Amino acid sequence: MSILSIQNISKSYGNIKALNGVSFEVPQGAIFGVLGPNGSGKTTLLSIIVDVLKADNGNFLWFDQPSSPATRRKIGTLLETPNFYHYLSAFNNLKITNSISGRGNVTEINVVLEKVKLLERKNSRFSTYSLGMKQRLAIAGALLGEPKVLVLDEPTNGLDPVGIAEIRELIKELSIAGHTIIMASHLLDEVEKVCTHVAILKKGTLLTTGAVDDVLVDNDIVEISASDNNALLNILQSYNGTEQVILENGLVQIQLAKGTARPEEINAFCFSKGITLNHLVIKKKRLEAKFFELTNN
Incomplete structure (x- = not known):
């Protein structure tokens, strides 16, 4: 009601x-x-x-x-x-x-x-x-x-x-x-x-x-990179659970639902596609960042 x-x-x-x-x-x-x-x-x-x-x-x-x-x-x-x-x-x-x-x-x-x-x-x-x-x-x-x-x-x-x-x-x-x-x-x-x-x-x-x-969903963000970030960007479009993939400041950022980021699975997926990662870091997307996105677009 x-x-x-x-x-x-x-x-x-x-x-x-x-x-x-x-x-x-x-x-x-x-x-x-x-x-x-x-x-x-x-x-x-x-x-x-x-x-x-x-x-x-x-x-x-x-x-x-x-x-x-x-x-x-x-x-x-x-x-x-x-x-x-x-x-x-x-x-x-x-x-x-x-x-x-x-x-x-x-x-x-x-x-x-x-x-x-x-x-x-x-x-x-x-x-x-x-x-x-x-x-x-x-x-x-x-x-x-x-x-x-x-x-x-x-x-x-x-x-x-x-x-x-x-x-x-x-x-x-x-x-x-x-x-x-x-x-x-x-x-x-x-x-x-x-x-x-x-x-x-x-x-x-x-x-x-x-x-x-x-x-105000608090998403997971995974930062990764490889020798060819453009190729990495392309293959991650098909990674299961991906909500957004962007190339920013020389790193590829994958946005996933809160609590779903699995670094070992991401690494294995990229390796199976012939790409070896040289950087992989999980970050938590702060609620302040989400609010900033909504109110500053």
């Missing part, structure tokens, strides 16, 4: 095309990352699906229905930097959040503070919180009303490594508790470690979408 279906969404700001016909689906229970460099349209897209902005073209469905007050009550959002009163406690800040948003009730505040591991600090002033604690409090505010979905824009932005780790673990725990989470990020490492699914944007255009393990 799809929690969210986005269909051909476009949005422009004057001559700038922020989104260009973006379409994808978010499965129920997913931690779905909207990934892309700064300026790729991530925040604009999230703002549209929570009705902060209106799309120029296209539409979207929440729970197979058009957006409405009833569907919006099932969605908790965090699109901006946490904005709380510094001189008030966490509990009193969430009372104000509840009063303004109309989501949930005061009796839920202790529950959401427990979820984000701030219950013991509920009476502490906001000004005494670390950046990670402030972000967790903002997520607690989004959890008021027991939403089925959380929409988070760059939830680890500006945090130190400890704060980033805290938010990552919180997101995983909220997913296990039954929430579908949609989060924007420009950090590949964050998406790789947290998300189950991803959509990659570049300058408002959707490059690819799917399960993280499928989209």
Whole structure:
């Protein structure tokens, strides 16, 4: 079942095309990352699906229905930097959040503070919180009303490594508790470690979408060479499992599915074709390289 279906969404700001016909689906229970460099349209897209902005073209469905007050009550959002009163406690800040948003009730505040591991600090002033604690409090505010979905824009932005780790673990725990989470990020490492699914944007255009393990596949690369690299290049076109063969910097590179590179088999195959190798090295293709390929073509 799809929690969210986005269909051909476009949005422009004057001559700038922020989104260009973006379409994808978010499965129920997913931690779905909207990934892309700064300026790729991530925040604009999230703002549209929570009705902060209106799309120029296209539409979207929440729970197979058009957006409405009833569907919006099932969605908790965090699109901006946490904005709380510094001189008030966490509990009193969430009372104000509840009063303004109309989501949930005061009796839920202790529950959401427990979820984000701030219950013991509920009476502490906001000004005494670390950046990670402030972000967790903002997520607690989004959890008021027991939403089925959380929409988070760059939830680890500006945090130190400890704060980033805290938010990552919180997101995983909220997913296990039954929430579908949609989060924007420009950090590949964050998406790789947290998300189950991803959509990659570049300058408002959707490059690819799917399960993280499928989209950001970490291929094996084998570098080889011989006295005649052109002949080597030709015979490797028929090597079983080859996804790509190129000649680069005087070496032939074979790209294979992750975990399938067998150097002894490659060497034996080339020898059987009358070519003796003088160089053979296995390299792992980093996920960063895959992301770079997608966003820089």
